[in-house]
Amino acid sequence: MDWWVSLPKIELHAHLNGSIRNSTLLELAKGLGEKGTIVFSDVEHAILKKDRSLREVFKLFDVIHKVTTELETVTRITKEVVEDFAAENVVYLELRTTPKKNDLKGISKRSYMEAVVKGVMDVTTVEVDLAPQGLGMGHPVNSGGRSNLCNGTARKQKIYVRLLLSIDRRESTESAMETAKLALEMRHLGVTGIDLSGNPVVGEWATFLPALQFAKEGGLSITLHCGEVPNKEEIQAMLDFLPGRIGHACCFGEEEWRKLESSKIPVEICLTSNILTESISSIDLHHFADLHKAKHPMVLCTDDSGVFSTSLSDEYALASSTFGLGRSKMFQLAQDAIEFVFADDAVKAELREIFYSAGRKLD
Numbered sequence: 568m569d570w571w572v573s574l575p576k577i578e579l580h581a582h583l584n585g586s587i588r589n590s591t592l593l594e595l596a597k598g599l600g601e602k603g604t605i606v607f608s609d610v611e612h613a614i615l616k617k618d619r620s621l622r623e624v625f626k627l628f629d630v631i632h633k634v635t636t637e638l639e640t641v642t643r644i645t646k647e648v649v650e651d652f653a654a655e656n657v658v659y660l661e662l663r664t665t666p667k668k669n670d671l672k673g674i675s676k677r678s679y680m681e682a683v684v685k686g687v688m689d690v691t692t693v694e695v696d697l698a699p700q701g702l703g704m705g706h707p708v709n710s711g712g713r714s715n716l717c718n719g720t721a722r723k724q725k726i727y728v729r730l731l732l733s734i735d736r737r738e739s740t741e742s743a744m745e746t747a748k749l750a751l752e753m754r755h756l757g758v759t760g761i762d763l764s765g766n767p768v769v770g771e772w773a774t775f776l777p778a779l780q781f782a783k784e785g786g787l788s789i790t791l792h793c794g795e796v797p798n799k800e801e802i803q804a805m806l807d808f809l810p811g812r813i814g815h816a817c818c819f820g821e822e823e824w825r826k827l828e829s830s831k832i833p834v835e836i837c838l839t840s841n842i843l844t845e846s847i848s849s850i851d852l853h854h855f856a857d858l859h860k861a862k863h864p865m866v867l868c869t870d871d872s873g874v875f876s877t878s879l880s881d882e883y884a885l886a887s888s889t890f891g892l893g894r895s896k897m898f899q900l901a902q903d904a905i906e907f908v909f910a911d912d913a914v915k916a917e918l919r920e921i922f923y924s925a926g927r928k929l930d
């Protein structure tokens with residue numbers, strides 16, 4: 568098996584609808600085209616196009632959202648996404664998605680999220696741990712999982728899955744608050760945090776702050792898409808909020824870097840996404856190198872593995888070849904991510920064991 572696939576990995580920045588398989592997206596779009604719900608030729612080009620600007624990416628998300636409105640589809644893509652991550656040895660996955668209300672179809676934010684949870688439970692290829700014991704759901708939540716013979720004892724491959732509810736920057740304060748409340752109510756189903764995402768040129772920080780504050784005070788962890796476009800004031804306000812992590816951090820000035828460095832807030836790094844959307848002009852200029860040199864906490868992630876045709880193994884291989892980091896440094900990077908997961912100490916302890924035993928085998 569490819570070394571990068573064998574490496575146990577932790578994925579902390581993956582959007583559900585951005586991680587949809589291309590084949591599934593095409594199949595769903597064709598199906599809706601045949602039913603006359605959409606005109607397939609209108610969306611085909613957007614789906615098949617490879618390099619997309621940030622603006623085009625958000626256009627594609629509108630297409631994806633058109634074909635993933637049914638709850639069964641949400642369940643299907645969730646199952647596939649978890650199985651795809653597990654297949655490349657992702658041992659802990661934080662999957663984020665924006666709960667979507669659709670009054671015409673009688674879908675509420677809650678029923679959308681229940682469809683996501685069902686998708687996680689439907690996974691058959693591996694065992695899934697979705698929520699801490701004692702929070703209402705024992706683990707594992709499914710009966711899936713291949714048996715691996717390990718030291719003479721049968722051990723099933725397992726993936727920890729935790730869910731983050733995204734607030735889209737198009738939302739109002741009330742709608743963001745509804746998502747925060749829902750997240751708090753769904754903690755027994757694996758929801759551990761809130762993400763702020765969506766088109767970075769849309770919306771104001773002040774609109775989302777009450778919901779983010781409410782969620783934080785309620786004990787949820789927060790991650791923010793931060794600095795995808797230049798916006799000094801917003802970046803500073805986000806850092807002052809002290810989120811558990813931030814995503815991207817592409818357009819930071821000197822002052823923001825200093826603030827980030829002293830805050831020690833971990834950064835979710837999405838190399839391929841940043842390059843394809845031209846948030847960063849060239850991979851060798853990516854801030855990964857500076858953060859790594861400064862020993863700033865960070866984690867490699869995919870962002871949207873479907874939309875950007877990547878995988879977490881590919882992101883590790885890319886970082887290694889671009890920045891000249893050998894396997895032991897890359898193993899360390901993967902392992903360091905344990906400290907940034909939005910899960911309890913028991914999960915972190917189990918992840919440390921997984922990395923310890925993998926480290927001995929991968930040497």
Ligand code: 5GP
Pocket residue numbers: 582583584585628663664665666733735764765766767792795840870871
């Ligand atoms: P979903 O929340 O529907 O499961 O995943 C797709 C959504 O995630 C997009 O509509 C968008 O709101 C958010 N998203 C995905 N990728 C990015 C990204 O690179 N930047 C930002 N700001 N948001 C993103």
